[in-house]
Amino acid sequence: MSQFFATNEFAPIPTQSFFSSDNVFLLIVIALASVSVIIAALYITRALLHTKNRAEKAFNRVVLQILVPKERKSEGQGGQVGGEDRLEQIKEEIGITETFFASIAGLKAQRGFKKWLHGRDDHFSFEMVTRDNLIYFYIDIPKKMQPFIEQQIHGQYPYAEIDVMTDYNIFTETSSILGAYLVPTQKGFFPFKSYKTMESDPLGGILNALAKAETDNSALAIQFVTRSAHKRWRRKGIEVVREVKKGKRFESIANQSVAMKVLEGVGNITGDMFKSATGTEDKNKYDKKDDYKLSGMEEDMLKGIEEKLSKGGMDVTIRLLSSAENEASAQMNLDNLISAFSQYNVYRYGNSFKAVIPRKQTRLIQDFIYRSFHTQRSALLTTEEMASLWHLPLHSTEAPKIKWLSGRKSPPPHNIPTSGLHLGYISYRGSRTEVFLNEADRRRHLYIIGKSGTGKSVTIANLAKQDIENGHGVCIVDPHGDLVEELLQHVPKHRADDVIVFNPSDMDRPIGLNMLEAKTEDEKDFIVQEMISIFYKLFPPEMIGPMFEHQMRNVMLTLMADIHNPGTIIDIPRMFTDDAYVKSYTKNLKDPVVRAFWEKEMAKTSDFHKSEMLGYLISKVGRFVENEMMRNIMGQQKSGFDFREVMDNKKILFVNLSKGKTG
Structure with a gap:
């Protein structure tokens, strides 16, 4: 150990400095290259x-x-708006x-x-x-x-x-x-x-x-x-305006780049240092003044730049x-x-x-x-x-092919119902308001109008589905048939027994509908009057007349004489050709006026006039008698369902009157 310390001597260190010009230049190059690589990597x-x-x-x-x-906006009482x-x-x-x-x-x-x-x-x-x-x-x-x-x-x-x-x-x-x-x-x-x-x-x-x-x-x-x-654009504009107002030329200031400004600053500093060292500093430095004046267009443009900077x-x-x-x-x-x-x-x-x-x-x-x-x-x-x-079309825009709004949207009323049948919703300015039809409004009737394809049947279907789900009675009369077929698919199981489908085109299982079936004596006159009004809708008034009303009223009242065994519209022609058949109904007549029609008026009528009367009546009721589909339905004495029962017991009645099948 002692020998080690005795022989240990430090070698002389070279005196060349690490910060020589060559090393500094190399470090700068390496640093710049590294920064360039990092920047390039960042941008990639x-x-x-x-x-x-x-x-x-x-x-x-x-x-x-x-x-x-x-x-178009209002143009006042005078008409056209001036230029x-x-x-x-x-x-x-x-x-x-x-x-x-x-x-x-x-x-x-x-x-x-x-x-x-x-x-x-x-x-x-x-x-x-x-x-x-x-x-x-x-x-x-x-x-x-x-x-x-x-x-x-x-x-x-x-x-x-x-x-x-x-x-x-x-x-x-x-x-x-x-x-x-x-x-x-x-x-x-x-x-x-x-x-x-x-x-x-x-x-x-x-x-x-x-x-x-x-x-x-x-x-x-x-x-x-x-x-x-970024707000830097405004700073640049303010600087240009300030320099121009000091008297500098517009083009030299406006188009000067950052590099040129740096070079100009370095040149000014170098020049000042030289003048200070040589003692040749310009004595009139602070007395110099640029006498350049802006043209009218330059003044207008300077004003335009200032206006732009304010926006x-x-x-x-x-x-x-x-x-x-x-x-x-x-x-x-x-x-x-x-x-x-x-x-x-x-x-x-x-x-x-x-x-x-x-x-x-x-x-x-x-x-x-x-x-x-x-x-x-x-x-x-x-x-x-x-x-x-870019702006939306103005009221005065006359360019063709613009997609305009066909009608305005109004906000929903403040008192819109919040319960009842759900009709839909109103979308107004990003808010959605549900629309309902309450019971009180339903009693005042609902009228849905619109051209084909606008959703009338869909609206009715949605209302009917809600009533069916809520256990209410529903009656749908469909002249096309599609609505009934759709609703049948949405009837819940617990309401299947309430469904009645009246389809006249079903020739195999026709449901009877006797138009002369009365439950009480009071209903008879009402039914007769309704039937005569139907004939007035089917034929021109001049083809009906008082004679037809008189004869048809008495015949129908006779067929309704027996409430438990009523006749039908199909039996009307037979009442003028079969005396025995007439007697089977007249025996139950209680109305003396109707009985007198058969015993006095018809008994004194000749066969010739009876035949004329028969042809006149058959021409009106023939469409019911001669049509097999109508005859199978209206020729049954007992109706397959009662409208009063359907309403009172909340039944579901679907009437399919598809024109393609019923005619």
């Missing part, structure tokens, strides 16, 4: 996550179709949409690294689409924002109807598809022309371009994918898509649509739209389907500019 991961997540996010969105009624008044009215109506967009621009934008990496989902898509020869207005929104958007729309458009739709499709297997982006030619703070400086509704030109598709099978779509903008801003990706039978038609429709946006351009001292048509259309089409926001192809638009580009 971000792109992959955006592609992966956009399909999932699409399922968390909803498409709303907005319809407004085509109504200036009409223009003010147009601007006032478009201003409603600007208020709507202001509420969207005021939403807090999604920020943070997580949203940057996975992608934002707080954008809204406002769309105008021509398909099936009609122009539709859609809004695609996140599901969580649906109540907010519906409230905002109804707040600005009280009579608008909002329908949740399955996503539309403008593509076919054989169609040619061509799309384009609209991007600004200047920085975001430069204004576009808006509705406030135009002499008409700017949307009219776009709607006409949408309506004038090259072929009937063509489809056109305009998509504005919007989201709230809410939105980042907007604008896509145009054309689908047609062939490429030439698709190109023509797209060109017409692009040209319609030239009305918003402010050349030289303003902003304008430039169409960018990608050589490869696949990504554009996919982004259109998923409604993706494209940062590099976006424009900075204010609420005023966005309202100029």
Whole structure:
């Protein structure tokens, strides 16, 4: 151990420093390369996550179709509205949409690294689409924002109807598809022309371009994918305005990039250091003043920039898509649509739209389907500019093929019944109100009208099903037969014994229905009067007359003489041809007037006049006697069911009068 310490001597260390210029340069290169690799990896991961997540996010969105009624506002007592008044009215109506967009621009934008990496989902898509020869207005929104958007729309458009739709499709297997982006030619703070400086509704030109598709099978779509903008755009605009007001040239300030500003700053610092070191500092430095004066157009544009800075801003990706039978038609429709946006351009001292048509259309089409926001192809638009580009049709809009709302929706009354038969529900502004028909209203009758296919039979079926389930009596008279067949399938087992099906076309098991069957003496005159009124409905009044009434009344009263063994309508002809058959009924007559008809009036009538009378009566009752189906039903002395019993005992009576079977 002692020998070890004796011989231990430290070797001399080289004096070369670790922080030599070569090593520092190498470290900088390695650091920059590492940072570049990390940044590249982040952006690649971000792109992959955006592609992966956009399909999932699409399922968390909803498409709303907005319809407004085509109504003209009141034009006063004088009639037509003057040109200036009409223009003010147009601007006032478009201003409603600007208020709507202001509420969207005021939403807090999604920020943070997580949203940057996975992608934002707080954008809204406002769309105008021509398909099936009609122009539709859609809004695609996140599901969580649906109540907010519906409230905002109804707040600005009280009579608008909002329908949740399955996503539309403008593509076919054989169609040619061509799309384009609209991007600004200047920085975001430069204004576009808006509705406030135009002499008409700017949307009219776009709607006409949408309506004038090259072929009937063509489809056109305009998509504005919007989201709230970062406030940095406003800071840049304020800086430009401030520098120009100090006397600097407009072009040099507005178009100066960040790199140029840095170089200019470095140059100024270097120059100042040189002048200070040499003692040649400009004595008139603080006395210099730029004498440049703005032109009239520049002053107007400066005012326009200030006005734009006062509005809410939105980042907007604008896509145009054309689908047609062939490429030439698709190109023509797209060109017409692009040209319609030239009305918003402010050349030289303003902003304008430039169409960018990608050589490869696949990504554009996919982004259109998923409604993706494209940062590099976006424009900075204010609420005023966005309202100029997209708003619902105005009362004065005359463009063809617009899908209008055919009628307004009214809110449900406050005193709507809350119990009884369930009729359905009223959907009004996102709220659902159930509608019932109470017992008191049912006693005042219910009249259902509507053309074929509007749901009359379905409504009756739903009401009948509820009554059957609740144990009430039900009678359905069906002239078609389908309703009865459907209701038979919904009769519960515990009510099977209550069902009576009266089907005249059932020739094997006909159910009797004797029209001359009376339960009491008082019913006889009532039945006779009802039967005569039926004949008046079957034949013109001039073919009936008092003679027919007189003879028919006495014959039917005679057939009803015996309550327990009544005759039928089928027996009426026999009463004029068979004396023995007449005597079998007259012996039970108690009414002296009816008996006198047979013993005095008919006894003194000659056979010739009886034959004439017989032909006259048979011509009226022949349709009952000669028709086998009617004869089997109305020729039975005892009816198969009693209407009074059906009503009092809550039975279920189905009357199938299908015209195809009964005639």
